[in-house]
Amino acid sequence: MPASSPPDPGRQQHDAPGATVQHAGHDRHAGHDPELFRLRFWACLVLTVPVVLASHLVADQLGLNWDVPARSWVGPVLGSVVFWWGGWPFLVGAVREVRDRSPGMMLLVAMAITVAYTASLATSVGVFDLDFWWELAALVTIMLLGHWQEMKAIGQARGALAALAALLPDEAERVAADGRVEAVPVTGLRVGDVVLVRPGSRVPADGRIVNGAAELDESMITGESRPVVRSVGDRVVAGTVATDSVVRVRVEAVGEQTALAGIQRMVAQAQGSGGRAQLLADRFAAALFYVATGTAVLTVLVWTALGDPDEAVVRAVTVLVIACPHALGLAIPLVVALSTALAARSGILVKDRLALERMRTVDAVLFDKTGTLTRGEHAVTDLVPASGAERDEVLRIAAGVESDSEHPLARAIVAAAGAAGPAPAAGFRSLPGRGVQATIEGTEYAVGGPALLRELGLSLPAELEAATARWSARGAAVLHLVRLPETVLGAFALTDEVRPEARRAVDELRAAGVRTIAMITGDARSVADAVAADLGFRPGVDEVFAEVLPAEKDERVAELQRRGLTVAMVGDGVNDAPALARADVGIAIGAGTDVAIESAGVVLASSDPRGVGAVLRMSRASYQKMRQNLAWAAGYNVVALPLAAGVLAGGGVALSPALAALLMSASTIVVALNAQLLRRVRLGPGPG
Secondary structure, eight states: OOSSOOOOTTSOTTTSTTOOOOOTTOGGGTTOOHHHHHHHHHHHHHHHHHHHHHOHHHHHHHTOOOOOTTHHHHHHHHHHHIIIIISHHHHHHHHHHHHTTOOOHHHHHHHHHHHHHHHHHHHHTTSSOOOOHHHHHHHHHHHHHHHHHHHHHHHHHHHHHHHHHHTSOSEEEEEOTTSOEEEEEGGGOOTTOEEEEOTTOBOOSEEEEEEOOEEEEOHHHHOOOSOEEEOTTOEEOTTOEEOSSOEEEEEEEOGGGSHHHHHHHHHHHHHHOOOHHHHHHHHHHHHHHHHHHHHHHHHHHHHHHTTOHHHHHHHHHHHHHHTOOHHHHHHHHHHHHHHHHHHHHTTEEESOHHHHHHHTTOOEEEEEIIIIIEEEEEEEEEEEEOTTOOHHHHHHHHHHHHTTOOOHHHHHHHHHTGGGOOOOOEEEEEETTTEEEEEETTEEEEEEOHHHHHHHTOOOOHHHHHHHHHHHHTTOEEEEEEETTTEEEEEEEEEEEEOHHHHHHHHHHHHTTOSEEEEEOSSOHHHHHHHHHHHTOOTTTSEEEOSOOGGGHHHHHHHHHHTTOOEEEEEOSGGGHHHHHHSSEEEEETTOOHHHHHHOSEEESSSOTTHHHHHHHHHHHHHHHHHHHHHHHHHHHHHHHHHHHTTTGGGTOOOOHHHHHHHHHHHHHHHHHHHHGGGGSOOSOOOO
């Protein structure tokens, strides 16, 4: 466990500047600052140079023939400074590991440099015949270099949280009751306040627009690069940017209740959550301590028995240096930090890293239909005018009749009128259960469904009857425009339109090797089958669950699991929460509802279902990097430990402690660079 409690990742950066999040499995670095190791590395490097040059062994190898007063004191004095000052973080970390009964990397480093320092002191007083100070100084310096690079790499990944916090402005412009605008700290905002957001400014808190309209850059939340138009009544999120107009926003959430704070918590939770690969790495690091210690003891005994106690010390120190698990300790945490940070920048919020790990094994993806594969709102998908009527005029009149209605179907017809707009209407009145009526240019019109026609005793013209029958068979809502008292002018088909990106999402998952794509909905079978056909579902391979009650959704997930499938459930509503929780991987889409988000392991900030394929790609790529890093770190020790012990010394192959430290640092850098290749994974929408 960390030596100290990590800061709350949901807290605004204004309150905790420089706060970082600790990573499980790597908390022995708690409190370590990359700048601390950078300073110590450069200082120790400066001290190490004269120690190396003062060494008789090095001087002889380089052909240097120089003698200065007190040359014999250069190694002990400067070497002691390097050990106690440069090596102090490792010594402190070792004490912490011993106290926590969790031996690992810091203890191994401390053992290596302590053994080297003790042997060097013994050499200085004549116990051993070894010129060892330069190796000690080089060992500590190279350890500091490796640790500095490791901390810097992890710090860069953790910077995603700081970057999210930095998206909030320091001040907001609050509109007082008398209309005056005053600048206040963001932390001083309260629910119910109205704030002014100017062009180019960031929204200071979650809320709804009460005046004005603007294009908002929401890329920090959704990953979508194009600005989105938001107007009165629309919800806006803290940190997004108004690009072109002034809007007034009524605050609905502040502080830790904002979506941005929730994103920070989810990213931090994912970066700190454990996984199977991390558990394996932790166990390997603990085992390595005992293996290295045992090997070092055995090395001393064997070399001493061979009559070479000096070599016994050298070999034991080298074993302890080689065994230092910098690469192993970095292998998993850096991949986790990078994968969750990169995903967050693309609008993929990983709450549970185990869910991200499991995603690579998913062979069935079950989508909720409404709001996930479809837009969740009706749109006019077809219009047929009666003989003698003009299509545009029918649409203009119908939009005029519906213009004062709040019904979703009415709004769809008004929206379909587009730039032409609805015809000016008067005398609007609702006809409950049948439709609406209004007067346009002195003529009475009504818009309604089959019930309206039955009440008026009207039948459809032949040119409309075939079209409306076809629409009804597909599950579309059908409305008619009637010029009262008896003339049907046209018919409209309105459906919950399939998202264009949903078709591409299905194609991407199929191309990625997902065996079964499934859809679940409470709609009628005809509606479900029509949507499935639009999406290109394969009969006999893909699944369609129609007319499913909300309480039955999780049972459909269990049904797929009983067939031996690993299931990812994708949904956005409260009634999806049980199914999201039961699935092997739960994915809440469109930032969904609070309940759906709490039940899911992964949250897609946008409503683009192609994000599911991106989650799959990141899962496979990050797992591959974890395996590669673990294989490198483990294989490196399997090969290096015998060499360090001197197994091949008789053949002239022997590793010095300094060379061992160099190899260890190189191993760390290899792991770090390999993890950075995750940045090449394409998480954005696929082509087409």
